[in-house]
Amino acid sequence: MTATEPRVTAGRPAGPAGTSTGPGRALVGVYGVFALSASARAGYQIATKFAEAPLAYALSAFSAVVYILATVALAKGGGRWRPVAWSAVLVELVGVLAVGTVSVLDAGEFPAKTVWSAYGQGYGYVPLVLPFLGLAWLWHTRSRSGELASRPVADQ
Amino acid sequence: MIGPVSLVVVVLSLALAAWALWFVIRDRAVIVRQLWGGAVVEAVLVTQAVAAIVLVANGTGSPDRALFGGYILVQLMILPFAAMWAFEERTRWSSVLLFIAAFTRAFLEYRLLQIWGSL
Numbered sequence: 001m002t003a004t005e006p007r008v009t010a011g012r013p014a015g016p017a018g019t020s021t022g023p024g025r026a027l028v029g030v031y032g033v034f035a036l037s038a039s040a041r042a043g044y045q046i047a048t049k050f051a052e053a054p055l056a057y058a059l060s061a062f063s064a065v066v067y068i069l070a071t072v073a074l075a076k077g078g079g080r081w082r083p084v085a086w087s088a089v090l091v092e093l094v095g096v097l098a099v100g101t102v103s104v105l106d107a108g109e110f111p112a113k114t115v116w117s118a119y120g121q122g123y124g125y126v127p128l129v130l131p132f133l134g135l136a137w138l139w140h141t142r143s144r145s146g147e148l149a150s151r152p153v154a155d156q
Numbered sequence: 157m158i159g160p161v162s163l164v165v166v167v168l169s170l171a172l173a174a175w176a177l178w179f180v181i182r183d184r185a186v187i188v189r190q191l192w193g194g195a196v197v198e199a200v201l202v203t204q205a206v207a208a209i210v211l212v213a214n215g216t217g218s219p220d221r222a223l224f225g226g227y228i229l230v231q232l233m234i235l236p237f238a239a240m241w242a243f244e245e246r247t248r249w250s251s252v253l254l255f256i257a258a259f260t261r262a263f264l265e266y267r268l269l270q271i272w273g274s275l
Binding site: 020022032036037043048 | 237
């Protein structure tokens with residue numbers, strides 16, 4: 001097999017390119033790992049000690065929902081799931097930047113208790129890189145959809 | 157937990173990750189034999205999970221039970237999900253996915269040992 005980038009796209013049906021094939025397959029895998037670990041973490045926190053830090057734990061649950069949505073939407077491959085994927089990944093980006101910044105500036109107020117704390121330091125900063133990869137991939141698959149990639153992202 | 161079993165888990169997971177990485181470099185998709193490799197790792201993981209749960213139930217080790225229970229169950233899902241998801245993709249990206257999953261699983265052993273209290 002000599003399948004490289006061009007081969008990956010070959011044989012795909014016309015219309016918007018799927019987000020779940022090729023590199024997207026690996027991307028969805030990473031999103032899946034984070035959906036799983038963020039859910040498990042949030043479930044544990046809320047079940048055992050929610051009262052200790054309600055805001056942090058609610059955010060933990062929120063991040064889990066965002067990762068689940070992103071995973072499912074990217075895995076569905078496009079169509080009406082594409083706007084869901086865009087939204088989830090954008091929210092993820094805002095989330096990791098906002099929670100990361102607040103947790104770094106005010107560690108006391110925001111103990112390291114979500115996937116996004118300290119920009120995902122506890123997870124090798126993958127949570128910080130992942131939304132950029134997600135956005136790049138959504139953009140990339142969109143530009144292969146047969147239309148020229150000139151429309152701004154906001155049109156999606 | 158059980159030191160030798162953890163060692164076996166890490167060695168097997170990293171071997172599977174290396175195998176997948178080799179396939180990434182060679183531009184090949186995941187093959188059935190690699191899934192069998194994953195199944196072997198999974199069998200060891202299930203054995204380890206059962207043993208660990210029995211040990212905790214008998215009062216050996218002093219992990220945070222809820223946390224440890226969550227980890228010990230969630231870590232079992234990674235390889236099967238990855239195998240299903242990877243095998244539909246017939247490009248090298250399936251190998252990338254298998255590599256990520258196997259490497260993640262090897263790392264989780266470190267987290268499990270941390271939570272167990274032996275690190």
